Amino acid sequence: MDAVRIRGWWSRRTQVERVRVYTLGSLYWLYWFLLLLAWFSLVTSAGSTATAPAVLSGLATLALGGAGTLVLRDAARLHPRSAPLPWPSLSVLLVLSAVTAPLALLLEEDQRYGGALVVVGALAWGAGGLLDTRVRNGVLLACTAVAGLVGGSIGFAAYGLGVSVFLVFTVQSSLWLLGVVTSLEHARDSEAALAVAQERLRFSQDVHDVMGRRLSTIAVQAELAAALAARGDARATDQVLEIRSTAHEALREARALARGYRPLDLAAEVEGAVSLLGSAGITTRADVSGVPAERHEPVARVIREAVTNVLRHSRATHVEMTYADDRLSVTNDGVDTGRPSGTDGSGLTTLAAQLGGLGARVAAGARGDRFVVSVDFVPVASEVPS
Structure with a gap:
């Protein structure tokens, strides 16, 4: 049951969230592995009869490890910012290191290597993720001093410096890479939002161009009709009829806009969808060459709505649009397991009602790890077997 829950939890994570968890x-696993490895080398050097050094060094390792874990956690949350420093957790790590380092001098000479590595590892790995230059330089200097003090030689001090530089570089490069991946995800989301905003702007421009022109015409015609009526001119009746005709034309164009913004061209719609998804970092494969001419407009409307839903509601990285055997399918890999099957949102619900009058059936829902929007059309007369 736990394994199923873990798999379900992992499958609901986005790619960026998975990279962050990994x-x-x-970092946490390697940190504790390094500390326990250093402690193990200390214990094995102490011999089987030396119980007290093993217990005391084990307690010191756990204390330093816990303090370093808290600092590493705060550094990951702070990254890529360098301030404010997490002084509560950092202070605990520094105090424990300052207390533990001199105690390493009480160990036997062959045990000091492990004791020094515990302190150096806790300091460099725990605080190495902080980007403050003063902290980084202080950590490197402290690790060098600890190694030199415990080892009693310049060579051991140089060894401590080399180890601490490597550990600090490892932590900071890992957090930097995580920051780059996160920034790319934010950029992808921004591009998708921008693409949706551009589509809304295009619609608003269509409304302004079409309805604004018609309403201006109606206003002018109404003023003229009022003037003619005030003078008792018989042409006022003709002018009112012109107003009615213009109003009907405006209503027709408004309905056309509501159905699809403007008369839709399937090839242009597919090309625009591929470009739009590509700008959001989503790869697309489209094969709708077999769509009959009479179905171009409804297919184009479904593709437009399905692509809009992908940009707004999913974390998709790949989309496929196919048409075969009187079925249009728009599939993406950004399935949301928390969304019920049926029709996905008011847009597809409206399309389902409209296409239902043509005998088509619209369905949307998760199928395995994919989310599929499909439309089943009634076979055209030429396709019906005699």
């Missing part, structure tokens, strides 16, 4: 999990 990166931070690896």
Whole structure:
């Protein structure tokens, strides 16, 4: 049951969330592996009869490890910012390191390597993710001093410096890579939002161009009809009829806009959808060459609505549009398991009602790890077997 829950939890994570879990999990795991490995080398050097050094060093390792874990957690949350510093957790790590380092001098000479590595590892790995230059330089200097003090030689101090530089670089490069991936995801979301905003702007421009012109015409015609009526001119009746004709034309164009913004061309709509998805970082495969001419407009409307839903509601990375055997399918890999099957949102619900009058059936829902919008058309007369 737990394995199923874990798989379900993992499948609901986005690619960026998975990278974050993997990166931070690896940092924590390697941190504790390094500390326990250093402690193990200390214990094995102490011999089987030396119980007290093993217990005391184990407690010190756990204390330093816990403090370093808290600092590493705060550094990951702070990244890529360098301030404000997490002084509560950082202070605990610094105090424990300052207390533990001199105690390493009480160990036997062959045990000091492990003791020094515990302190150096906790300091460099725990606080190495902080981007403040003063903290980084201070950590490197402290690790060098600890290694030199415990080892009693310049060579050991140089070894401590080299280890601490490597550990700090490892932590900071991992957090930097995680930051780059997160920034790319934010940029992708921004591009998708911009694409939707541009489509809305195009619609508003269509409304302004069409309805604004018609309403202006009606206003002028109404003023003229009023003037003619005031003078008792018989042409006022003809002018009122012109107003009615213009109003009907405006209503027709408004309905055309509501159905699809403007008369839709399937090839142009597919090309625009591929370009729009590509700008959001989503790869697309489209094969709708077999759509009969009389179905171009309804297919184009479904593709437009399905692509809009992908941009607004999913984390898709790939979309496929296919038409075969009187069925249009728009599939994406950004399935949301929390969304029920049926029709996805008011847009597809409206389309389902409109296409129902043509005998077509619209369905939308998750199928495995894919989300599919499909339209089943009634076979045209030439396709019906005699």
